[in-house]
Amino acid sequence: MEVTLSKEEILRYSRHLIIPEVGMEGQLKLKQASVLLIGTGGLGAPLALYLTAAGVGRIGLVDFDVVDFTNLQRQVIHFTSDVGRKKLDSAAAKMREINPFVQIDLHETALTSENALDILKNYDIIVDGTDNFPTRYLVNDACVLLNKPNVYGSIFRFEGQATVFAYEGGPCYRCLYPEPPPPGLVPSCAEGGVLGILPGTIGLIQATETVKLILKIGQPLVGRLILYDALAMKFRELKLRRNPECPVCGDHPTVTKLIDYHQFCGVPQQQEAPKPVEGDIDPIEVKARIDHRDNFQLIDVREPHEYQIARIPTAKLIPLGELSKRLSELDPSVEIVAHCKSGVRSAKAVALLKQSGFQARNMKGGILAWSDKVDASVPKY
Amino acid sequence: MAKVLIPTPLRQFAGKQDTVELTGMTVGEVLSGLTSQFGELRKHLYNDEGKLRSYVNVYLNDEDIRYLDKESSAVKENDTISIVPSIAGGASWK
Numbered sequence: 001m002e003v004t005l006s007k008e009e010i011l012r013y014s015r016h017l018i019i020p021e022v023g024m025e026g027q028l029k030l031k032q033a034s035v036l037l038i039g040t041g042g043l044g045a046p047l048a049l050y051l052t053a054a055g056v057g058r059i060g061l062v063d064f065d066v067v068d069f070t071n072l073q074r075q076v077i078h079f080t081s082d083v084g085r086k087k088l089d090s091a092a093a094k095m096r097e098i099n100p101f102v103q104i105d106l107h108e109t110a111l112t113s114e115n116a117l118d119i120l121k122n123y124d125i126i127v128d129g130t131d132n133f134p135t136r137y138l139v140n141d142a143c144v145l146l147n148k149p150n151v152y153g154s155i156f157r158f159e160g161q162a163t164v165f166a167y168e169g170g171p172c173y174r175c176l177y178p179e180p181p182p183p184g185l186v187p188s189c190a191e192g193g194v195l196g197i198l199p200g201t202i203g204l205i206q207a208t209e210t211v212k213l214i215l216k217i218g219q220p221l222v223g224r225l226i227l228y229d230a231l232a233m234k235f236r237e238l239k240l241r242r243n244p245e246c247p248v249c250g251d252h253p254t255v256t257k258l259i260d261y262h263q264f265c266g267v268p269q270q271q272e273a274p275k276p277v278e279g280d281i282d283p284i285e286v287k288a289r290i291d292h293r294d295n296f297q298l299i300d301v302r303e304p305h306e307y308q309i310a311r312i313p314t315a316k317l318i319p320l321g322e323l324s325k326r327l328s329e330l331d332p333s334v335e336i337v338a339h340c341k342s343g344v345r346s347a348k349a350v351a352l353l354k355q356s357g358f359q360a361r362n363m364k365g366g367i368l369a370w371s372d373k374v375d376a377s378v379p380k381y
Numbered sequence: 382m383a384k385v386l387i388p389t390p391l392r393q394f395a396g397k398q399d400t401v402e403l404t405g406m407t408v409g410e411v412l413s414g415l416t417s418q419f420g421e422l423r424k425h426l427y428n429d430e431g432k433l434r435s436y437v438n439v440y441l442n443d444e445d446i447r448y449l450d451k452e453s454s455a456v457k458e459n460d461t462i463s464i465v466p467s468i469a470g471g472a473s474w475k
Contacts, residue, residue, distance in 0.1 A: 177467045
């Protein structure tokens with residue numbers, strides 16, 4: 001059946017239709033296009049809003065998360081009243097309101113090696129707005145195997161990266177980074193933070209490239225990696241090449257089907273709470289010892305800017321990175337209890353202290369558990 | 382002098398600087414100057430065998446050194462060396 005625009009659609013898209021490079025032909029290409037957005041978070045939010053407004057005919061969303069308060073600082077498709085709602089439902093409601101002519105397909109699932117090919121195969125273009133390495137390698141490999149372009153963006157604090165992978169023989173993500181960093185080495189947004197506006201900028205670079213690929217106009221961001229530094233307000237461009245030895249898109253690929261990406265990235269399948277370690281101390285017991293004026297020292301190994309958000313009054317701040325140089329500030333004759341935000345960094349601090357001959361214990365669950373169990377007036381972040 | 386651009390995640394190991402000016406005839410020499418100045422950077426850039434880690438890319442101006450002479454790539458006055466690590470963004474995995 002021939003695709004046409006209704007009178008309402010012609011009015012809606014008039015500012016596209018009067019650009020010669022888009023025109024009726026381009027708008028019909030948009031209407032016939034299908035784009036899959038993986039993730040409806042920081043990157044997915046501006047992508048979904050603008051691609052819907054632009055009139056991409058069918059947009060798929062993959063997410064299984066629920067909106068929470070910490071999302072609202074950057075995931076602008078979700079509103080305060082959506083907290084607790086499924087991200088898919090929240091996003092789809094806004095998209096329908098923006099443009100009822102767009103078909104929205106919802107995939108309420110985590111993308112896995114088992115379902116990825118089935119989901120991705122029904123779309124022309126895949127946009128990676130995920131937040132973790134296993135899914136990024138999964139999306140990349142699936143796109144290479146299905147021969148579909150992968151519009152890539154990623155963010156950290158004030159910096160972002162964007163490019164288009166696996167497009168007409170161009171490089172893929174594995175050509176750029178053959179392997180992921182080991183878990184814990186690169187801080188995530190939850191640990192490292194992200195300027196709320198940054199995913200807007202990077203997400204819209206991805207949206208721009210998506211529209212260009214559909215319209216087949218301009219120079220696609222293929223074989224080039226854009227680096228954006230918000231603080232310097234600079235864009236830089238680096239050359240990307242397809243690696244002939246790439247295990248997925250190279251001349252003699254060794255990865256010919258999807259693998260176990262959690263294993264590949266060294267990440268445990270489930271987000272496990274840190275295992276209780278012999279000698280860990282509960283916040284309630286720490287509070288009791290403070291109240292009894294027991295002879296021990298509580299140290300806080302977080303960063304100074306975290307200390308400004310929330311603190312335990314008697315704790316001495318020694319950031320983990322400075323601990324090895326500041327051991328002389330501690331009294332080796334008393335027991336040391338270390339805490340951080342959730343207990344991961346303080347476990348490292350305890351290991352370091354024990355190596356240096358101190359008696360040390362880790363406060364279970366960090367200041368978050370302190371807020372839950374001891375003093376609810378301490379804010380969580 | 383060559384300029385080395387330090388990406389945000391690694392600045393904490395480089396005295397919080399975003400740029401470090403160093404001399405060296407090759408990329409390897411410049412990076413070795415950088416890691417002798419900032420010891421903590423070494424383990425983030427190199428593995429135990431002293432090879433550049435595969436998730437840290439190094440560019441001489443806009444070209445990946447893997448496609449030049451790797452760490453032997455010759456550095457000229459005013460060249461820019463960029464360290465570009467993999468970033469994922471988003472969720473926590475600690």
